[in-house]
Amino acid sequence: MGLLVNEPNAVKAIKADVKNFNFYYGQKQAVKDVNFSVYQNKVTALIGPSGCGKSTLLRSLNRIHDLYKGFKTEGEVILHPEQINILDKSIDPTFVRMRVGMVFQKPNPFPKSIYENVVYGLKIRGLKKRALLEQKCEESLKAAGLWDEVKDRLDQLATGLSGGQQQRLCIARALAVEPDLLLLDEPTSALDPISTSVIEDLVIELKNKVTILIVTHNLQQAARCSDFTAFMYLGELIEFGETNKLFTKPQNVKTENYITGRFG
Amino acid sequence: MANGNSSIISGYDEKRLAHVKRRESWVAFILFLASLSTLLTVFSIIVILVTESLPFFKTVSIIDFLTQKEWTPLFDQAQYGILPLISGTLTTTWVAMLIALPSGIIIAAYLSEFIRPSLREIIKPLLEIFAAIPTVVYGYFALLFVTPVLQKFFPELPGFNMFSAGIVMGFMIIPYVSSLVEDAMRSVSKEVREASFALGASKLETTFKVVLPAASSGIIAALILSISRALGETMIVAIAAGMQPQIAFSPFQAAQTLTAFIVQVSLGDAPHGSIGYQSIYVAGLTLFCMTLILNLIGFYFRKQAQSK
Ligand SMILES: Nc1ncnc2c1ncn2[C@@H]1O[C@H](COP(=O)(O)OP(=O)(O)OP(=O)(O)O)[C@@H](O)[C@H]1O
Numbered sequence A: 001m002g003l004l005v006n007e008p009n010a011v012k013a014i015k016a017d018v019k020n021f022n023f024y025y026g027q028k029q030a031v032k033d034v035n036f037s038v039y040q041n042k043v044t045a046l047i048g049p050s051g052c053g054k055s056t057l058l059r060s061l062n063r064i065h066d067l068y069k070g071f072k073t074e075g076e077v078i079l080h081p082e083q084i085n086i087l088d089k090s091i092d093p094t095f096v097r098m099r100v101g102m103v104f105q106k107p108n109p110f111p112k113s114i115y116e117n118v119v120y121g122l123k124i125r126g127l128k129k130r131a132l133l134e135q136k137c138e139e140s141l142k143a144a145g146l147w148d149e150v151k152d153r154l155d156q157l158a159t160g161l162s163g164g165q166q167q168r169l170c171i172a173r174a175l176a177v178e179p180d181l182l183l184l185d186e187p188t189s190a191l192d193p194i195s196t197s198v199i200e201d202l203v204i205e206l207k208n209k210v211t212i213l214i215v216t217h218n219l220q221q222a223a224r225c226s227d228f229t230a231f232m233y234l235g236e237l238i239e240f241g242e243t244n245k246l247f248t249k250p251q252n253v254k255t256e257n258y259i260t261g262r263f264g
Numbered sequence B: 001m002a003n004g005n006s007s008i009i010s011g012y013d014e015k016r017l018a019h020v021k022r023r024e025s026w027v028a029f030i031l032f033l034a035s036l037s038t039l040l041t042v043f044s045i046i047v048i049l050v051t052e053s054l055p056f057f058k059t060v061s062i063i064d065f066l067t068q069k070e071w072t073p074l075f076d077q078a079q080y081g082i083l084p085l086i087s088g089t090l091t092t093t094w095v096a097m098l099i100a101l102p103s104g105i106i107i108a109a110y111l112s113e114f115i116r117p118s119l120r121e122i123i124k125p126l127l128e129i130f131a132a133i134p135t136v137v138y139g140y141f142a143l144l145f146v147t148p149v150l151q152k153f154f155p156e157l158p159g160f161n162m163f164s165a166g167i168v169m170g171f172m173i174i175p176y177v178s179s180l181v182e183d184a185m186r187s188v189s190k191e192v193r194e195a196s197f198a199l200g201a202s203k204l205e206t207t208f209k210v211v212l213p214a215a216s217s218g219i220i221a222a223l224i225l226s227i228s229r230a231l232g233e234t235m236i237v238a239i240a241a242g243m244q245p246q247i248a249f250s251p252f253q254a255a256q257t258l259t260a261f262i263v264q265v266s267l268g269d270a271p272h273g274s275i276g277y278q279s280i281y282v283a284g285l286t287l288f289c290m291t292l293i294l295n296l297i298g299f300y301f302r303k304q305a306q307s308k
């Protein structure tokens, strides 16, 4: 399967390079020889039908798979500018996760106060000064568009927030530690349309601060929020390119079928 | 079914539905009886405790009972202050909890987060054996082994003392604590753990900063249950802590607990209806009230946790 790439015309800084990436759950290969680049301060969307390996790929980028057994990866994911291979077993997964943040499909706040949720990563990184933590907490909640809704109840349990608020809290929590790369795995699939559009606006706004890789089933969302789109099908990367080109002039018939809703 | 497919597809067969309904109501009735029988048992225990205790309080005023500092109901010059027995009970209990709670939680954290699954299969049954040992054995172990060993370090320690009884009781309770806390920890969702790891936390940080706090309601339940267990424990304290009712808050003394007193009188020959005989029920009622208060506190905490 030839990979069709409509190369971006301007040269852009690259945050991460996925090279010849293969992923196996036991014997089963879930991702097959995937190559693409994640551009700095851009939003890259990963789309494709259910089970095509989007989450598997995304979760490799912060080594979450390392928590479980029975998987194998091949290839490289180079994180720039340090030029380290994220997948390298000799690299501590914690080191990778310190730079690559993640927001999950289901909002998963800790059963702690809103404040404690946001500063958790900072405390893990050894920050202790209350004043600094409070300042970072406020900044992150503002960046996640949640500050006005929760500023008077930072000491209340985060699990008492609405689903959309919880997800924005999870985004704030990930932003607080200023990651180089932020992974979002279907962050709006459990949310109502209003919360969804709030988070979509947020994604667009956030790219000034952080490089974003977002998995989504929602093609409008991909078209609206992302600069680049990667279309995966049955574990393979079928097409990767600038979002507007991929959606208006797809090069591969499978991509065309998918975005026109003929399958998937 | 005789009348063919149509009734299966429409799902409507009056005879069958009536049959299912009848069967369900029978099952519900049997279940009701089963739960009623436990309720009745508990209720009759309370009724007996109270009715048998009432005559006692005709002779002894409640005030004296709660404030007098001596408990000698079997003597000619009888004194009826319950405080000595309460102090013995509380002292052995806190010593036991001091052992059982931290070690139980650490073992639970290890079993739930760190251990290899194959090793867990070996360790868990071993822990359960602790709970299967008869308490008499624990009692003599405390008296004949732990006390002499402790006396090497604390030469003044009397042969009967609450310290070794409490320690051994603590070890006996560890499996209760660890299994309850482990269940609570394992029910913390994978997603919450992943969130912590994704933020760069280590396994130790995730366990103690996220999983354990998330399991706090289970930990409170474990605390309540194991304190109740310690309050009610009988053989170990009867054998190793001594039989002298005295107000003692230092575990390095001998003292009698509520339960040990009950054993002592039951084994003796206090005649039915005598005040010595009634005092057993009074001690039992006191113990019951203590565990009841404890459970009410636990209930309050659980309510608090839920309402948040
Ligand atoms: N833990 C696992 N063990 C074995 N196979 C798995 C595991 N997780 C996922 N898979 C398989 O790997 C393939 C890719 O799964 P993945 O979750 O990455 O898909 P996805 O594109 O994220 O799908 P969705 O859009 O439904 O979330 C699927 O066929 C799935 O069944």
Ligand SMILES: [Mg+2]
Binding pocket: A054, A055, A056, A185
């Ligand atoms: Mg997925």
